[in-house]
Amino acid sequence: MSLVEWASAPQFVIVTIASLLAVVSAMMMVTRRDVVRGALWLVMTLIAVAVLFVTLAADLIAVVQVLVYVGAVVVLFLFVIMLLAAGKEPASLRNAGPGRWASVAVAFGLLCLFVAAGFSGDLPQLQWGQAPTAPPPARPSPTQGDVIASAHPFGSPANVGQALFSAENVLTLEVISILLIAAMVGVMVLAKGLRYDSQAGDTEGEREA
Amino acid sequence: MQFVPLQVYILVAALLFTIGAAGFCTRRNVLVMLMCVELMLTSASLVFVAAARAHTDVNGQVIALFLIALAAVEVAVGLALVVAVFHNRRSVDVDTMSDLKG
Numbered sequence: 001m002s003l004v005e006w007a008s009a010p011q012f013v014i015v016t017i018a019s020l021l022a023v024v025s026a027m028m029m030v031t032r033r034d035v036v037r038g039a040l041w042l043v044m045t046l047i048a049v050a051v052l053f054v055t056l057a058a059d060l061i062a063v064v065q066v067l068v069y070v071g072a073v074v075v076l077f078l079f080v081i082m083l084l085a086a087g088k089e090p091a092s093l094r095n096a097g098p099g100r101w102a103s104v105a106v107a108f109g110l111l112c113l114f115v116a117a118g119f120s121g122d123l124p125q126l127q128w129g130q131a132p133t134a135p136p137p138a139r140p141s142p143t144q145g146d147v148i149a150s151a152h153p154f155g156s157p158a159n160v161g162q163a164l165f166s167a168e169n170v171l172t173l174e175v176i177s178i179l180l181i182a183a184m185v186g187v188m189v190l191a192k193g194l195r196y197d198s199q200a201g202d203t204e205g206e207r208e209a
Numbered sequence: 210m211q212f213v214p215l216q217v218y219i220l221v222a223a224l225l226f227t228i229g230a231a232g233f234c235t236r237r238n239v240l241v242m243l244m245c246v247e248l249m250l251t252s253a254s255l256v257f258v259a260a261a262r263a264h265t266d267v268n269g270q271v272i273a274l275f276l277i278a279l280a281a282v283e284v285a286v287g288l289a290l291v292v293a294v295f296h297n298r299r300s301v302d303v304d305t306m307s308d309l310k311g
Contacts, residue, residue: 019220023224042247049225060274073280077240104234114223179278180282
């Protein structure tokens with residue numbers, strides 16, 4: 001396939017637009033002084049990444065990405081920005097530290113490292129269009145048999161759900177659920193400590209109890 | 210049959226991670242730093258989903274789901290800490306949070 005033919009293919013146009021949108025929005029997010037606008041540019045980046053997920057036959061991940069990130073995480077960010085009235089940065093935050101350009105240089109070196117690692121070796125090309133139905137048995141394991149034998153197309157919710165609750169992933173799932181409960185308890189403890197702090201001067205007795 | 214090379218996705222993920230890391234290092238507002246951490250986690254899940262597609266192994270998408278849950282946990286605890294610090298310091302500048310500096 002010639003380069004011109006390849007570049008004019010519709011999927012290449014979609015992937016290019018989504019990629020450019022993600023990268024440009026990320027740069028806008030980082031460089032904005034207004035934190036609220038930064039959060040809205042973060043929304044743009046996350047939606048563009050969700051479009052990239054759709055092009056990778058990961059429809060469920062794309063939906064979860066938009067629901068959780070845009071629907072919960074960014075809204076939580078906006079709540080906290082409004083709560084703290086930290087929308088506009090004070091002028092004292094504008095003068096960057098001395099290590100600013102050094103850290104940018106380190107990040108650029110990180111980029112070179114990633115690109116060198118990602119572009120070395122013979123990577124498989126992705127096939128657009130219909131998803132493959134039969135995943136090849138990459139590693140023969142007895143617990144993975146039901147996933148391989150499933151008739152659901154790759155990346156469908158049924159396929160992801162079967163893999164999620166298969167024997168090799170269900171322990172991780174339980175650990176994640178324990179982590180969620182621990183985070184919820186931790187946030188409640190933090191909020192409770194705040195209320196004692198704002199009411200009385202001696203908070204130590206309250207915190208011990 | 211049309212093809213999209215996997216390198217495109219890896220390049221985008223590397224760029225997103227780099228922008229997030231650079232923003233995390235240069236910005237002093239702790240809220241923006243947390244948003245940069247979200248950006249880096251998203252780029253990691255993009256690599257996982259691309260690898261899952263390339264190898265037709267759906268476990269990569271499962272890991273992406275776990276990553277999204279981890280990001281939600283991280284931002285909940287992180288923002289609670291930010292609110293707690295702000296009530297003591299009245300500032301979101303990370304340079305003021307240097308009590309443990311030796």
